[in-house]
Amino acid sequence: MTTDILHLRAGQKIMADSASPNPSIPIGDAGQTPLFSRSDSVARQLNRWKERIIESLLFVAAFSSVAITLGIVGILIYESSTFFAHVSITDFLTDTMWTPMFASARFGILPLVAGTLVTTTVALVVALPIGTVVSIYLSEFAPSVVREVIKPVMELLSAVPTVIYGYFALQFVAPMLQKIIPGLPTFSMLSAGVVMGIMIIPYVSSLSEDAMRAVPMSLREGAYALGANKIITAVRVVYPAALSGIVASYILAISRAIGETMIVAIAAGMQPNLTLDPRQPAETITAFIVQVSLGDLPHGSIGYQSIFAAGLTLFVMTLVFNIIGYGLRKRFREVY
Amino acid sequence: MDDPQERETSKDMQSPNMISEIATPTLMKGIAEPKSEIETKIDIRRLNFFYGRVCALKDVSLTIPPSKVTAFIGPSGCGKSTLVRTLNRMNDVIPNTSVKGEVCIDGQNIYSPSTDVVELRRRVGMVFQKPTTFPRSIFENIAYGLRINDLAGSKTELADRIESGLKAAALWDEVKDRLKEPAQGLSGGQQQRLCIARALAIEPEIVLMDEPTSALDPIATQRIEELIVELKERYTIVIVTHNMQQASRISDMTAFFWLGELIEFDTTEKMFTKPERRMTEDYITGRFG
Ligand SMILES: Nc1ncnc2c1ncn2[C@@H]1O[C@H](COP(=O)(O)OP(=O)(O)OP(=O)(O)O)[C@@H](O)[C@H]1O
Ligand SMILES: [Mg+2]
Numbered sequence: 011m012t013t014d015i016l017h018l019r020a021g022q023k024i025m026a027d028s029a030s031p032n033p034s035i036p037i038g039d040a041g042q043t044p045l046f047s048r049s050d051s052v053a054r055q056l057n058r059w060k061e062r063i064i065e066s067l068l069f070v071a072a073f074s075s076v077a078i079t080l081g082i083v084g085i086l087i088y089e090s091s092t093f094f095a096h097v098s099i100t101d102f103l104t105d106t107m108w109t110p111m112f113a114s115a116r117f118g119i120l121p122l123v124a125g126t127l128v129t130t131t132v133a134l135v136v137a138l139p140i141g142t143v144v145s146i147y148l149s150e151f152a153p154s155v156v157r158e159v160i161k162p163v164m165e166l167l168s169a170v171p172t173v174i175y176g177y178f179a180l181q182f183v184a185p186m187l188q189k190i191i192p193g194l195p196t197f198s199m200l201s202a203g204v205v206m207g208i209m210i211i212p213y214v215s216s217l218s219e220d221a222m223r224a225v226p227m228s229l230r231e232g233a234y235a236l237g238a239n240k241i242i243t244a245v246r247v248v249y250p251a252a253l254s255g256i257v258a259s260y261i262l263a264i265s266r267a268i269g270e271t272m273i274v275a276i277a278a279g280m281q282p283n284l285t286l287d288p289r290q291p292a293e294t295i296t297a298f299i300v301q302v303s304l305g306d307l308p309h310g311s312i313g314y315q316s317i318f319a320a321g322l323t324l325f326v327m328t329l330v331f332n333i334i335g336y337g338l339r340k341r342f343r344e345v346y
Numbered sequence: 347m348d349d350p351q352e353r354e355t356s357k358d359m360q361s362p363n364m365i366s367e368i369a370t371p372t373l374m375k376g377i378a379e380p381k382s383e384i385e386t387k388i389d390i391r392r393l394n395f396f397y398g399r400v401c402a403l404k405d406v407s408l409t410i411p412p413s414k415v416t417a418f419i420g421p422s423g424c425g426k427s428t429l430v431r432t433l434n435r436m437n438d439v440i441p442n443t444s445v446k447g448e449v450c451i452d453g454q455n456i457y458s459p460s461t462d463v464v465e466l467r468r469r470v471g472m473v474f475q476k477p478t479t480f481p482r483s484i485f486e487n488i489a490y491g492l493r494i495n496d497l498a499g500s501k502t503e504l505a506d507r508i509e510s511g512l513k514a515a516a517l518w519d520e521v522k523d524r525l526k527e528p529a530q531g532l533s534g535g536q537q538q539r540l541c542i543a544r545a546l547a548i549e550p551e552i553v554l555m556d557e558p559t560s561a562l563d564p565i566a567t568q569r570i571e572e573l574i575v576e577l578k579e580r581y582t583i584v585i586v587t588h589n590m591q592q593a594s595r596i597s598d599m600t601a602f603f604w605l606g607e608l609i610e611f612d613t614t615e616k617m618f619t620k621p622e623r624r625m626t627e628d629y630i631t632g633r634f635g
Contacts, residue, residue: 212607230439234439
């Protein structure tokens with residue numbers, strides 16, 4: 011097994027590296043080194059082997075994640091190509107109807123993209139301000155006792171299965187919102203988005219708090235020394251200084267919201283609807299994929315193939331946000 | 347180690363040629379009695395400071411004169427930073443600390459409950475050992491303090507104040523063409539002068555400096571030393587330093603601390619030529635510490 015692993019390029023490189031200080035000593039014959047007793051050298055050799063094996067395993071683990079990602083993208087592209095053989099990319103991107111189940115099926119992704127973007131926006135409108143305020147409170151104001159309690163409890167929020175959130179949206183939030191907004195349907199992007207926002211608050215607050223607590227105390231003291239109070243220091247010094255990490259948490263929240271499935275499938279309605287009005291029901295890309303996977307469309311049909319094109323679209327959207335986020339993070343790189 | 351009081355007594359006995367009246371300055375008895383000809387800006391009276399239960403300052407009393415440079419010296423951990431940080435209540439931000447005693451600035455006890463800490467810190471500026479530039483532009487670094495203190499006024503007034511702050515810190519010529527660039531792009535010495543500019547721009551009365559040059563090269567250090575000497579006309583300056591030459595070059599008064607106690611406080615000239623206490627002499631000449 012070990013030799014297998016060591017055949018990997020990285021393994022060989024590591025072997026060469028660790029062997030280089032004493033290249034003339036063949037393995038198993040290390041007793042020739044005058045500085046160490048024989049048993050000592052054997053132990054050292056063993057250690058070196060152990061290290062090599064561990065490093066190789068780590069490399070395999072890291073490499074496999076890349077390979078799996080590439081594999082998924084490859085399959086998405088391959089399967090979508092069958093779909094795009096029947097539907098032109100122009101139609102896919104510009105048609106305003108998504109009706110794969112109709113006899114005269116139309117495959118315009120725009121309604122699904124709109125549904126995804128609207129629910130995501132609603133979720134972010136809820137999660138980013140609340141998450142940020144919570145993180146500022148936790149990192150700058152909360153006594154440590156309070157923080158020790160609130161943080162794990164908040165993190166539990168993200169451990170709740172999303173199905174439960176979905177029903178929470180449908181059974182609890184939607185009726186409540188209906189009281190405030192007359193005429194709101196039971197299924198709406200608003201109630202799904204709000205609940206999704208609640209779900210991602212801990213992603214924002216927890217990571218942002220870590221980023222702000224990493225800001226050195228000296229920077230805060232620099233602000234206090236200029237006569238800043240705690241709030242001004244938190245908002246005008248600590249927050250901007252931690253912006254890179256905070257943006258990372260925002261990006262994670264966006265990716266999470268775009269990819270969220272169960273809540274929107276349950277609470278937003280499952281009808282493609284090209285609208286930017288969050289009060290309406292609509293379907294997101296993810297919800298559509300679930301719907302098809304549940305068996306509404308026969309396997310192998312063009313409608314079925316459309317989930318790969320939809321998945322590819324989802325992937326591209328997440329990728330775009332991640333690239334934007336990467337750019338922003340580089341711009342706001344912490345330089346304390 | 348020996349109790350300093352004991353050591354002094356024994357020293358007095360050992361050196362009969364010492365004039366023991368002067369050898370025990372009033373300061374050592376705990377209550378400051380400023381000599382009548384010396385004005386007082388900061389009057390520290392029997393100050394005790396605790397980190398939790400650890401006592402970092404023991405019954406420190408001293409009077410700091412206005413428009414002079416007062417240096418705090420002493421071995422590491424003797425409480426110099428703690429003491430300067432009590433002067434603008436910067437220690438308030440450290441949890442589990444407590445203060446006993448008084449610090450009066452212009453006769454007002456800053457530890458009285460009615461003190462506005464924000465206003466106090468505006469009057470008592472501070473420069474830290476490591477420059478604490480904010481990750482913003484040079485301009486914004488100074489504008490920041492002005493804005494939060496409502497000193498920004500109009501756009502031109504803001505620009506004027508920033509310019510005079512930078513000029514006061516002898517940095518203007520080096521940065522006038524790059525005010526919009528990030529402050530982190532400046533050298534360590536320039537960043538430290540920016541922090542001084544930032545402190546000066548809000549027109550404090552007192553400037554506290556905790557080892558402001560310990561992270562700087564000799565040339566940057568010299569510039570800041572020259573600056574401090576210039577600044578003392580307008581400001582009362584308290585500086586912590588480990589550098590004996592620096593203390594002797596720039597300060598008018600020197601206070602020597604050891605294990606949280608004030609051992610000796612006098613004019614720098616006296617402290618560096620004929621200190622009363624053996625310990626002071628040993629420390630200054632590098633024989634201990
Ligand atoms: N935040 C803190 N919490 C607990 N104890 C502290 C803290 N800061 C300082 N101390 C203790 O208080 C004493 C005085 O520390 P202080 O930083 O004032 O010394 P200093 O004279 O400035 O030393 P240095 O020359 O090394 O900067 C030391 O014993 C130190 O361990
Ligand atoms: Mg110190």
